Amino acid sequence: MNNNINKLYSIARAPARRIIGLMSGTSFDGLDVALCELEGAGIGTKVQVLHFKTMEYTSDFKEDLKAVFSKKSVDMEKLVLMNAVVGKYHAELVLMCLKEWGVAPQGVDLIASHGQTVFHAPRSIHGKAVYPNATLQIGDGDHVSVGTGIITLSDFRQKHIAAGGEGAPLAVYGDYLIFSDPLENRVLLNIGGIANFTYLPSGFRSDEVFSTDVGPGNTLMDQFIQQHYPGKYFDEDAKIAYSGTVNEVLLAALMDHPFFMLPVPKTTGPELFNLAYLENAMAASGQANMTNEDIMATLCRFSAQAIAFSLLQYGGQSDFEVYLSGGGAHNPLLLAHIGNILGKSLEKTTAQLGINPDAKEAVLFAVLANETMAGSNIEFPKDGAIPSVTMGKISFPI
Numbered sequence: 001m002n003n004n005i006n007k008l009y010s011i012a013r014a015p016a017r018r019i020i021g022l023m024s025g026t027s028f029d030g031l032d033v034a035l036c037e038l039e040g041a042g043i044g045t046k047v048q049v050l051h052f053k054t055m056e057y058t059s060d061f062k063e064d065l066k067a068v069f070s071k072k073s074v075d076m077e078k079l080v081l082m083n084a085v086v087g088k089y090h091a092e093l094v095l096m097c098l099k100e101w102g103v104a105p106q107g108v109d110l111i112a113s114h115g116q117t118v119f120h121a122p123r124s125i126h127g128k129a130v131y132p133n134a135t136l137q138i139g140d141g142d143h144v145s146v147g148t149g150i151i152t153l154s155d156f157r158q159k160h161i162a163a164g165g166e167g168a169p170l171a172v173y174g175d176y177l178i179f180s181d182p183l184e185n186r187v188l189l190n191i192g193g194i195a196n197f198t199y200l201p202s203g204f205r206s207d208e209v210f211s212t213d214v215g216p217g218n219t220l221m222d223q224f225i226q227q228h229y230p231g232k233y234f235d236e237d238a239k240i241a242y243s244g245t246v247n248e249v250l251l252a253a254l255m256d257h258p259f260f261m262l263p264v265p266k267t268t269g270p271e272l273f274n275l276a277y278l279e280n281a282m283a284a285s286g287q288a289n290m291t292n293e294d295i296m297a298t299l300c301r302f303s304a305q306a307i308a309f310s311l312l313q314y315g316g317q318s319d320f321e322v323y324l325s326g327g328g329a330h331n332p333l334l335l336a337h338i339g340n341i342l343g344k345s346l347e348k349t350t351a352q353l354g355i356n357p358d359a360k361e362a363v364l365f366a367v368l369a370n371e372t373m374a375g376s377n378i379e380f381p382k383d384g385a386i387p388s389v390t391m392g393k394i395s396f397p398i
Helices: 003-013 059-066 076-101 141-148 157-162 171-179 219-228 236-242 248-255 275-285 292-315 332-342 360-374
Strands: 016-024 030-039 046-056 110-121 134-138 152-154 186-191 194-200 210-216 321-325 393-395
Touching: 003 360, 016 076, 016 360, 030 076, 030 360, 046 076, 046 360, 059 076, 076 110, 076 134, 076 141, 110 141, 110 360, 134 157, 141 152, 141 393, 152 360, 171 186, 171 194, 171 210, 171 360, 186 292, 194 292, 210 219, 210 292, 219 275, 219 292, 236 292, 236 332, 248 275, 248 292, 292 332
Parallel strands: 016 110, 110 152, 186 321
Antiparallel strands: 016 030, 030 046, 110 134, 152 393, 186 194, 194 210
């Protein structure tokens, strides 16, 4: 037997695994690195986060990513080069973390690498009936594996699409396994570049689990800040948005898009919610001469309204507790808007459930890798919205 296959077999049979989860989101401010100890698999999975750190990207690397991110037309040479660059860079960042933590690469069983999404193209966005749902993440797993010496699972989203899904959101698999509760109905709300949530009914009822994107989280606000405030990547503590006033006419134009009327579950990305989307809404509403502060205040309210209205669809079905994660959980104005619409304050994060909310997405990819190695397919409803599959392509270091 090939030594790598034999090692996989041993890892799969072990009572526990040490897995590094890697996540780089659409804001690409840095690489989230979470070293996790996972015991068991399936609904009995136990996760302990041993170490976590966000490794901030250099300005040059961010600019390189922007050159190939969320564009219908890109320099193909640049895209191909960045596939290798991202993989190699992520490997270097992992090794830096391990050195800081005093952990040898040999002490890690697996890396679960999300890679960097550069284009997300579900049918609902591309609108071409003869073409399938599609998505592309770069940061080749072989480069991560060879660079670190650790077996790496990567490219998780392709199996989801191949089995009938849209490639997102994938959080539902990990959310169900580690956050379900026998008594409490829960909503796991992640506000990243795009906002999504998972609905977890009490009692581990997988046939009623639900997950969907709901619209922009931070992406429009971040894009606007980066265009108009050189050197800034986001509106820290919503200071700029707080200083402005919501423009109700523009807000109505922003909400006037077929995406919000699509049946759920659905997915989206910056390919739809971008600065061109904002410019079109401003032109359509006759609001071209607004201050930056008022635009930011309106964009913040727009994200909140899209999130809250989607959550309210579930308010009539059952009472639920909301647990936050993602960068948007640090935006006080965004949370205040959502809370005002819902009629409840949003104070709980996944920290109350034992997982650092900033680490949650990276941890969930470690859980996905654990399921691929040691679990079995979860029986979700057979409508294809949540395919009952395990995910991730395996790369060996030698």
